[in-house]
Amino acid sequence: MYTSNNKLKEQGILTELSSLARSLSEAESGLTSNGVNNTSLMLENFEAMSAFTTKMLANMNTIDGGLAALLKLFAELINSLQGGSSAGGIAGIFGGIIGTILGGPAGTILGTVLGGLGGLTSPRSLNNPSVDAVFRSSREQTAGSSAGGGIINQIIIKNPVTFQRAFDVEVRTRSARGGIDL
Amino acid sequence: MPVYINKYTGNNYFQSRKLVDKLVLNTLPVDGLPVFRYETEDQLDPGSFRSGDFDIKISLLQQGTSQLRGLSIRDFFLGDEGDFYYLVILKPGGSSFSGIAKQSQLSADYTYNQNRYDITLTCKDILIEWSRRCDAVANSTIQFVNGEQLTFESYMQRHFEGLTGGIVTVRTPVKKYVERLRELYSNIQWCYALGDYRNFITGQESISRWETFKELAKGLGFNFEMYVNPGTEEMSEPEIIFNIFFLADLAAETPLQLEVIEHKEIITPPKLEWLYLKYRSFSLNEAEYSDGIFFSNAAQYGSDTDHGDGVTLYPTCALTLGGRLLSYINENNITEKTVVRGIDFRELELKQYGYNLNTGRPIGKLYPLNEANGGGMAYARIFNCARVHGGVLDFYDFVPIQEYCKLNYRHYVNLGSGLKCLEIQLPSSYTNILWKVVSFDADNLHYVSSIESINFNLDSATIQLSTL
Numbered sequence: 001m002y003t004s005n006n007k008l009k010e011q012g013i014l015t016e017l018s019s020l021a022r023s024l025s026e027a028e029s030g031l032t033s034n035g036v037n038n039t040s041l042m043l044e045n046f047e048a049m050s051a052f053t054t055k056m057l058a059n060m061n062t063i064d065g066g067l068a069a070l071l072k073l074f075a076e077l078i079n080s081l082q083g084g085s086s087a088g089g090i091a092g093i094f095g096g097i098i099g100t101i102l103g104g105p106a107g108t109i110l111g112t113v114l115g116g117l118g119g120l121t122s123p124r125s126l127n128n129p130s131v132d133a134v135f136r137s138s139r140e141q142t143a144g145s146s147a148g149g150g151i152i153n154q155i156i157i158k159n160p161v162t163f164q165r166a167f168d169v170e171v172r173t174r175s176a177r178g179g180i181d182l
Numbered sequence: 183m184p185v186y187i188n189k190y191t192g193n194n195y196f197q198s199r200k201l202v203d204k205l206v207l208n209t210l211p212v213d214g215l216p217v218f219r220y221e222t223e224d225q226l227d228p229g230s231f232r233s234g235d236f237d238i239k240i241s242l243l244q245q246g247t248s249q250l251r252g253l254s255i256r257d258f259f260l261g262d263e264g265d266f267y268y269l270v271i272l273k274p275g276g277s278s279f280s281g282i283a284k285q286s287q288l289s290a291d292y293t294y295n296q297n298r299y300d301i302t303l304t305c306k307d308i309l310i311e312w313s314r315r316c317d318a319v320a321n322s323t324i325q326f327v328n329g330e331q332l333t334f335e336s337y338m339q340r341h342f343e344g345l346t347g348g349i350v351t352v353r354t355p356v357k358k359y360v361e362r363l364r365e366l367y368s369n370i371q372w373c374y375a376l377g378d379y380r381n382f383i384t385g386q387e388s389i390s391r392w393e394t395f396k397e398l399a400k401g402l403g404f405n406f407e408m409y410v411n412p413g414t415e416e417m418s419e420p421e422i423i424f425n426i427f428f429l430a431d432l433a434a435e436t437p438l439q440l441e442v443i444e445h446k447e448i449i450t451p452p453k454l455e456w457l458y459l460k461y462r463s464f465s466l467n468e469a470e471y472s473d474g475i476f477f478s479n480a481a482q483y484g485s486d487t488d489h490g491d492g493v494t495l496y497p498t499c500a501l502t503l504g505g506r507l508l509s510y511i512n513e514n515n516i517t518e519k520t521v522v523r524g525i526d527f528r529e530l531e532l533k534q535y536g537y538n539l540n541t542g543r544p545i546g547k548l549y550p551l552n553e554a555n556g557g558g559m560a561y562a563r564i565f566n567c568a569r570v571h572g573g574v575l576d577f578y579d580f581v582p583i584q585e586y587c588k589l590n591y592r593h594y595v596n597l598g599s600g601l602k603c604l605e606i607q608l609p610s611s612y613t614n615i616l617w618k619v620v621s622f623d624a625d626n627l628h629y630v631s632s633i634e635s636i637n638f639n640l641d642s643a644t645i646q647l648s649t650l
Contacts (some may be wrong), residue, residue, distance in 0.1 A: 177223025179232035179632065180306065182313050
């Protein structure tokens with residue numbers, strides 16, 4: 001059961017983690033060749049994401065044990081920063097994080113969108129290997145959540161509703177969805 | 183504009199249902215009906231029967247509490263584990279659309295942004311639920327003994343006896359079927375489905391009642407629709423109307439008065455000139471002989487194959503060259519007309535059921551012939567007319583039935599017909615606008631053949647009209 005105390009603790013920890021990330025990144029050179037301080041922008045994103053995650057935690061009492069996963073995610077983020085990843089890579093990390101938290105295609109899509117927003121501040125190649133690696137890692141973690149070692153999809157729903165939407169009527173686009181033969 | 187949702191346990195609304203809870207919503211999100219499509223038939227495939235489905239999206243933030251258990255929207259749908267299903271009734275404008283969503287056709291999206299914090303149900307038309315119910319019961323379970331005679335109206339009630347679950351009303355047109363036939367041939371004494379004819383069809387244990395009903399609809403030329411009986415939406419078990427009707431009656435109906443927002447039109451691709459309906463057939467070495475009818479806009483050739491003497495084959499519709507050529511051979515053994523499959527004609531396929539005539543009952547002109555090479559009879563042949571020929575009463579006349587049937591398929595032999603697409607304001611005075619007539623001028627009648635989308639908040643819809 002997710003309690004309000006746990007929520008407060010997590011909110012506090014997230015705030016602290018955000019500060020830690022800022023201090024770590026300020027030690028690095030944040031200027032890119034075109035002079036934009038991407039790290040600063042990324043940190044703003046990270047704070048926004050922290051707020052978003054906190055808000056989501058507060059609104060979803062189905063999330064349980066989210067703290068451990070968030071810590072693990074944050075560790076990956078720090079590793080990425082320290083490893084001198086490109087801006088796109090870090091934005092991708094954010095995307096991957098969100099995608100992993102939300103799970104499934106919806107999360108991946110949202111993560112991709114957020115990742116894309118993060119990358120708008122500097123030109124980057126869509127084929128950037130680090131970006132691809134991050135998303136691939138995120139997808140693998142999401143898909144292999146029960147394999148141990150990966151990031152576990154934290155959403156627990158009582159009914160067997162899958163995010164793959166394995167309905168007996170497959171979800172189709174409007175244009176492809178015609179009448180049904182009787 | 184309310185949405186009524188009843189939650190049940192059971193396997194089929196028409197077979198077993200136990201009400202669990204009810205939810206009434208008075209609004210939906212702006213994108214609350216992301217998918218909505220209802221069809222009546224495939225315009226390029228005569229004898230097809232189609233239905234539809236819709237997705238309904240309910241925001242988890244909108245107000246609503248279930249009526250029986252006082253649950254929130256989320257708990258109403260996802261609070262319990264179990265194999266539930268939901269009867270969803272939409273009432274945009276004056277119209278009513280109903281569908282069934284199984285628990286497995288429900289998904290929740292807890293993403294708390296992008297306007298997604300919602301639950302989506304995929305609902306299939308209630309007609310699909312009905313078809314599944316009827317498809318699970320063998321035709322042999324219809325109580326129809328030898329010697330029994332049923333009118334069209336009585337037979338339709340009998341066909342669904344035991345399946346209605348006390349909530350389905352099977353409606354047939356006010357104008358009796360035999361009266362329709364008498365408009366073509368005034369010398370018809372009666373028209374009945376004969377128990378003997380039904381009973382000598384073999385293998386009925388593995389033929390479903392839904393299949394035979396569709397075969398009847400194709401072979402007799404009627405259509406059907408299903409909708410919630412107005413006024414029963416708020417009941418624990420809303421009542422359902424299963425309405426059987428003939429296209430020929432639509433022309434006499436008062437056309438819809440539509441407020442048109444957009445008006446588009448296309449011309450359909452040309453259709454083949456002739457349509458062929460085969461009601462009984464048997465193959466001999468030289469040809470497949472059949473009784474049936476093929477017709478165009480301007481002409482028709484029909485046969486009632488044999489004369490009961492066990493020898494005479496003519497007049498007949500003879501298929502040769504592997505079924506590619508269709509010829510009408512008259513009673514003097516003269517070929518009057520030959521058409522080519524795929525170029526001149528297409529066949530509306532009526533399933534040819536095997537039969538066993540060793541019943542000891544009189545079977546009129548359906549005497550045994552050599553069917554070792556295939557053949558059979560359409561289910562519609564359980565109906566026969568009694569008609570006077572030259573002072574002699576013919577008890578097994580099928581000609582009026584097949585000639586009336588073709589009235590239902592006239593729009594499939596038009597060389598090209600207009601197809602209109604309208605965006606309209608949903609009329610407030612009609613429960614179901616599908617199959618309703620729209621008049622652009624006196625000689626230009628259309629009917630609503632599909633609904634492609636509905637704007638729930640504006641009570642508007644995009645509909646398609648076909649030429650009547």
